[in-house]
Amino acid sequence: MKRSLANWLDSGAPWVWINAGAATLCLAMVFGLLLLLGVKGLGHFWPQPVLQATYTGAEPPASIIGEVAASETIDADDLYPATPGEEQGEIERQLLKLGNRDITGGDFAWVLTGLLEDVSYPPELAVIERREWGNLYGYLNGLRQAGAAVLPVGAQDGTGEARWNELHSRLDRARDLRREIERIERSIIADINFGMERLRLEERQLVLAGGDSAGALRENARQRESFDAQYAEIRLRLLELNRQIQRDTALFRIADGSTVEIPIADIVRAHRPNGMDWVESTRVYFARLIEFLSGNPREANTEGGLLPALYGTAMMVMLMSVIVTPLGVVAGVYLSEYAPRGWLTRIIRVSVNNLAGVPSIVYGMFGLGFFIYLAGGEIDRLFYAESLPAPTFGTPGLLWASLTLALLTLPVVIVATEEGLGNVPASLREASLALGATQFETLWRVVLPLARPSMLTGLILAVARAAGEVAPLMLVGVVKLAPSLPLDTQFPYLHPEQQFMHLGYHVFDLATQSPNVEAAMPQAFATAFLLVAVVTALNLSAVVLRGRLRERYRAMDTGAWA
Amino acid sequence: MKGGEFSELNPDADGVRPEPCLETRNLSLRYAGNRRALNKVRLTIPRQRVTALIGPSGCGKTSLLRCFNRLNDLVDDCVITGRVRLEGKNIYAAKVDVTELRRRVGMVFQKPNPFPKSIYENVAFGLRIRGIKSRRRLDEIVQESLSAAALWDEVKGRLHKSALELSGGQQQRLVIARTLAVAPEVLLLDESASALDPISTLKIEELISELKKNYTIVIVTHNLQQAARVADYTAFMDMGEMVEFDTTARIFTNPVKRRTEEYITGRYG
CATH class of the missing domain: 1.10.287 (Helix Hairpins)
Structure with missing residues (x-):
């Protein structure tokens, strides 16, 4: 028995098991995260049933209408003072979204499930999504015109x-x-x-x-x-x-029996979830999803869409790529191909590698101090003197955010470029040189084409990092709510000096800065899911692009090559 | 070219005394760390003959070969002293165009190193570098070069397929064709058949015998039989020094130096 254990250890099988286990754990964590975000975020758009009940926990018992947002089991001792020697057991409670914030003051409440009586789901109970004050729950009572x-x-x-x-x-x-x-x-x-x-x-x-x-x-x-x-x-x-x-208003009878009148212009969407079959539910689901992706935020970002954030993130990443790619590739080529091999080059290389480890907030400080106050201020003095003291470029904005992130991701691109160049076999360089090619011709015609896929990999990593970065952006151009998009139909179309919205910051804002935490939660999950999806999509498109380049390179081999 | 230097080359097997093509005088080479690879080498390579460089590993054969096309220039801290003359002109002179030198002195490496491009583009590479754009002219030279390297018949139907799909022996002949395409005068082969199977080796050897009609060929080889089979002249090197240089027949049958004899007979090296 002892012998066979030793044999098993010698065979190397334990290592295979440990490696496979670690890989499985990583995969499980990644998919678990995606699943959590997906269920919490995307599930939020599905219309939930609305209950009507009498709550006997209140004095006097009150009629309430709402959606179940969460439920949990708690220790009864937490609610009632404990009597010595008496076991109170556990109690189930539910978080109800009651809506009608304008009338009742708060729109969420915890209720004890056991104290809910006469629970029913009347099909004519309506959910009214409004531009202001959140949802309204009630029965449509009448319509008025003027x-x-x-x-x-x-x-x-x-x-x-x-x-x-x-x-x-x-x-x-x-x-x-x-x-x-x-x-x-x-x-x-x-x-x-x-x-x-x-x-x-x-x-x-x-x-x-x-x-x-x-x-x-x-x-x-x-x-x-x-x-x-x-x-x-x-x-x-x-x-x-x-x-x-x-002109038009609608009358609704709400939970306490009173009637409220709201302008129809304030209604975004109205439906009656209890009476809907799954076709109608799906329709509402996609209408909400489309609003989420293509609409503007409402209600301090807790409702509506996040198109501006999506748009801002994409614009910033693109602008950053345009800046960082040439800079990083040229620097990498110089360091790897032309720089003399001495202590100075070594110091530069070590510095570049260390730059990748500098905390990102430090880049934000640098961007604020150097780009915005120094460079931006100077640009304002030279070219926008007429609009001073209102700053044009001397204030956080898209251009400075892109530049800051370009700086942040520069080491990634440089290192990837150097690695790619270093991986080109020396025999191919020698072959080219032995045919009478100069060093530049060798670089241009043999080495760079072979290193291209790894440069693209560097860019992929840079983009993924930039899209998910938040801390430095808070200093150099991201805002909670931007009045306009950085690329629109107003001349000169691209507004690099404007502040913009960003998905990562949006998540931060929803999760911690919202005045209405319960209402913001699902939106935060959905935004986080979208952020992950955007980063994944960017990566995938870069991978596809890289595959295409490789293919074209192969095709170029077989055709004219110039 | 002084008359006296002709005498270094003994008449070949047919009794003809060839003219010198490449000459080295007092050629020394030191790598970084003061490692001496060549020590005052004196050698005259005959024109349009095959010269083999033999000797134990690390004796400096490859270093010498790479002096002929100045590929050693790429090695950091490599110090070369002495003279190397191609057709009487010092190739280490300040005004020499190194790329032109490398065109005139082509090199084939130990392992086949085709570019990851098509067969056609591999052969055309040197031509495109020289700025030749005419499709007709490129086609012509590519075909000529592949024919001269005895590869045309095997690849003519798939010129635009990747060169990496060829076998090792075919790749090596492709590399030879690529080198021939830029019309060199000298061909340096650095153990170019050592990584190949016997049949491919044989083909390369036949090719070398064919090519010597038009080119001056220098081969480095570890394979004494190969040197005996294909070389007209053989140089034996040891510890960075030129020990003996003569016609292949004399080196293999009647060497003057004892070290040469010991190496040839397998008692040394």
Whole structure:
């Protein structure tokens, strides 16, 4: 027996088992993480049933309506004072999302499951997602148009289905009006603002330059008048649209029996989850998911979408790649191919490797001090003197964030490039040189093409790191809520000086900075899941790209090669 | 070229006294750490003959070979003194264009090292470096070179397939074709058949005998039979010194130095 154990140890099998075990553990952790984020994040969009019950724990017993957000079992001693010698056992309690924050003050409450009585799930109970104040739970009680009650056309009973359908047709109308308002605000008014700002800056430039500028100023004043006239006209149109959109209101009977009236324009989505089959549930699920991916955040980021964060993250990573790739590759090529092998090169190489270990917040400090205050401030003084004291580049923004992250990821690209160049067999270099190629021709035609896949791997790693980085970004350009996207239809289209939103920071903000923690939680999970998905997608696309390059390289071998 | 130096080359088997092509005088080479690889080597390589460099491992054969195309320049802290002349001109002179020298003195390495490109592009590499772009001219030279390296018939149907799909022997002949494509005068073969199977070795040896009509060939080999089979002249080196240089027949049958005889007969090295 002893002999066979020794044999087993000698065979090397234990090592294989240990290695396989470690690999399995890693995989389990990765998939476990993805599963947790996926279930918690993506499950949040599925419509949950809404219960109505009488809560006898309150004095007097209250009628409540809400969704179960969480449930747990706690020690009864935590709730009631313990009596010596008496075992109280455990108690189950549930976290209910009660909504109606504007009426009741809080929208979440813990209730003891045992004290809920007459629990029912009435199919006509409605969930109203609103632009403000979170969800409203209640029964649709009536509709009003300009203060007068509306009886739906063709309704036999004047209640129920017909009223619900009428609500939806009025919701559609409000949505169309809102789209029109947003279009006007985003394009026409933005154009006017942009033009007015340009005029103001031109005037300041003229004043700063001195000299005779009366003619130019007159021309500016004329343009300003035309802008003012345009604006007055648009304002009237907006007022009219706003009046129209406020026309309809809906009445809801809520849990305590009272009736509330809310403008239909404030409703994002209305559905009755208890009465929905899975087709309808799926429809609501995807509508919410699409809003999450393509909409703007609402309610201090706890509701709505995160398109700006997604967009900002992608823009920053792209800008960073454009900066870091040439810089890193050129530096790597120099260090590996041309730098004389001496102590100075060794010191540089060690420094580059150590840069990869510098805490990222230090890069953030450097970016703030060097890029923003020094470089940005200087740019403002030289090129944007007319808009001072308001800074243009001397303030955190997309460009500085990208530059800071480019610096942060530079070592990764340099090291990968050097590694790739070092892996090219010396025999191939010698072959090329022996044919009369210069060192540069050898580098360009033989060595670099072979090192390309490993350079791309370096870029992949850099991108993955940058997309997930948060700490330095907080100093150099990321904000909780950005008013506009860094790339839009306003000249000059790309706004590298603007602040932007970022998925990683969004997660931080939701998880720790939200005023309504319970409401923010699912959104935080969903955002974290999206962040992981984005990083994975970026990596995958880079892997695919690398595979393509390899293929093209192979194809290039068989065709003309220039 | 002084007349006196002709006398170094004894007449070959046919009684013809060849002209010198490459000459070294007092050639010494030291690597980093003062390791001396060559010590005052004096050697005259005959034109359009095959010269074999033999000797025990570490005797400096390869170092000497790499002096002929200045590939030693790439080695850090490598000090070369003395003279190497190609057709009477010092190749270590300051104004020498090293890339042009390397075109004139082609080299084939121990292990086949084709580029990871197509067969065609491997052969055309040196030509593209020289700026030849005409498709017709490239096609022509590629075919000529592959024919001269006795590879054309085997690869003519798959010129645009990867060179890495060829067998070891074919790869080595491809490398020879690649070297021939830039029209060199001298071919240096550094144990170029040692990593191949016997049949491929035989093919390479036949190729060498064929190529010597047009090229001056220097081979480094550990295989004495190979040297006896293909070389017209043989140089025996030991400890970085040129021990003996003469026609192959004389070195193998009637060496002057005792060290040479001991090495040839297998008692040394």
